[in-house]
Amino acid sequence: MKRKSPQMSALAVVTLVASGALASQPAAEHTEDPLVRVRAISMSPSAMPGQRVEVGIHFEIADGWHTYWPGQNDTGFGTTIEVKAPEGVQVSGPHWPAPKRHVAPGDILDHVHEGSVTPIFYLNLPQGLEIGSTITIDFDLAWLVCKEMCIPGWESLSLSIPVTQTDAPPQTEGRILAEARARIPDWRRPTRIQLDGSTASITRPGATAIAFYPDEASGHVRDLLNAGYAEGDTLTLTVEGDDPRLSGVLEVWRGPDQPSTLEQITSGAIAAPESPFE
Numbered sequence: 001m002k003r004k005s006p007q008m009s010a011l012a013v014v015t016l017v018a019s020g021a022l023a024s025q026p027a028a029e030h031t032e033d034p035l036v037r038v039r040a041i042s043m044s045p046s047a048m049p050g051q052r053v054e055v056g057i058h059f060e061i062a063d064g065w066h067t068y069w070p071g072q073n074d075t076g077f078g079t080t081i082e083v084k085a086p087e088g089v090q091v092s093g094p095h096w097p098a099p100k101r102h103v104a105p106g107d108i109l110d111h112v113h114e115g116s117v118t119p120i121f122y123l124n125l126p127q128g129l130e131i132g133s134t135i136t137i138d139f140d141l142a143w144l145v146c147k148e149m150c151i152p153g154w155e156s157l158s159l160s161i162p163v164t165q166t167d168a169p170p171q172t173e174g175r176i177l178a179e180a181r182a183r184i185p186d187w188r189r190p191t192r193i194q195l196d197g198s199t200a201s202i203t204r205p206g207a208t209a210i211a212f213y214p215d216e217a218s219g220h221v222r223d224l225l226n227a228g229y230a231e232g233d234t235l236t237l238t239v240e241g242d243d244p245r246l247s248g249v250l251e252v253w254r255g256p257d258q259p260s261t262l263e264q265i266t267s268g269a270i271a272a273p274e275s276p277f278e
Contacts, residue, residue: 034153035061035062035065035145035151035153036059036060036061036062036065036067036143036145036153037059037060038057038058038059038060038141038155038157039057039058039157040055040056040057040058040137040139040157040158040159041055041056041057041058041118041159041171041173041176041177042054042055042056042159042161042171042173043055043170043171043173043174043177044161044167044168044169044170044171045161045162045168045171046161046162046163046164046168047123047125047135047161047162047163047164047168048125048163048164048165048166048167049125049126049127049128049129049131049163050125050126050127050129051125051167052122052123052124052125053122053123053124053125053161054120054121054122054123054177055120055121055122055123055137055159055161056118056119056120056121056173056176056177056180057081057094057118057119057121057139057141057157058116058118058173058176059079059113059116059117059118059143060115060116061113061114061115061116061117061145062145063115064147065114065145065146065147066102066110066112066113066114066145066146066147067079067112067113067117067143067144067145067146068110068111068112068113068143068144068146069096069098069099069111069112069113069213070096070215070216071099071111071213071214071215071216071218071248071249072111072214072215072216072218072220072224072248073109073110073111073112074108074109074110075104075108075110075146075150076110076144076146076150077144078216079119079141079142079143079144080141080142080143081094081119081139081140081141082139082140082141083121083137083138083139084137084138084139084140085123085135085137085138086135086136086137088125088126088128089123089124089125089126089135089137090123090124091121091122091123091124091137092121092122092124093119093120093121093122094119094120094121095119095120095121095122095184095187096117096119096184097113097117097118097119097180097183097184098183098184098185098213098249098251098262099111099112099113099213099249100112100113100114101211101213101228101229103225107225109224109225109228111213117180118176118177118179118180119180120177120180120181120184121137123135123137125163129163130163131163131164131165132162132163132164133162133163134160134161134162134163135160135161135163136158136159136160136161137158137159137161138156138157138158139156139157139158139159140154140156141153141154141155141156141157142154182259183262184262185249185250185262185263185264186263186264187264189264190263190264190265190266191250191263191264191265191266192265192266192267193246193265193266193267194267195239195244195245195246195267197244198238198239198240198241198244199236199237199238199239200236200237200239200246200267201234201235201236202234202235202236202237202250202265203233203234203235204233204234204252205233206233206254207232207233207252207253207254208231208232208233208253208254208255209229209230209231209232209252209253210229210230210232210233210234210235210250210251210252210253211228211229211230211235211250211251212224212228212229212235212237212246212248212249212250212251212265213228213248213249213250213251214228214246214247214248215247215248215249217245217247218239218245218246218247218248219239219240219241219243219244219245219246220239220240220241221237221238221239221240221246222238222239222240235250244267245266245267245268246265246266246267247265247266247267247268248264248265249262249263249264249265250262250263250264250265
């Protein structure tokens, strides 16, 4: 079920003004034929009490356009998703698939998604759910989609999942979730990166190229446009500021016929995995 949001969130408006991303562009209304189509999907059509349920928000982005990863970007704001779940339902996420680097004229670097992207959530259902009841999860979304111009978008979605006493087979949406999962590093077991002062040298033997996508918790990497990607097996990152720290996603390529690998990296202390999603 869809519910139209009457206006873009205050966060989106503030970010657009601050970034200047829309400063020279005409205002645009949210339309019935948007450049970004969204829907809420679930791995299974129903769930049992006490079960962990994998769900996602599937974004389909028009050819040639892109949205922004919720990490560090030179211009646009990252897509935001606010979740409202029934009491007792624990939610982990969103867990975002890794982005790609997008360099615009003027050496502007953003981390973006193109084509489609599906952030994943995990719902841990309480044992005491009544068989035959329905749980409903609400999602409020805001994004910026850009090509030569940028247009804000927003949507509110609801996902209803019946509670049953038997397990249900995966739906066809399971393929979409599996593809998304393959682009999400294991956030539960991040790789600890050691800084030498404010600099980290990251080596992955056998790599043909390495890229780093800093998240919002990371310090600013000096000259990220050039330092954030390197051909070969070593990436050297220097963090600016008095309290340097690295946090984000490392993507490693080892050949044209091999899929890249992804790591969640941090220079801080590694916390215990989120319970109950171990």
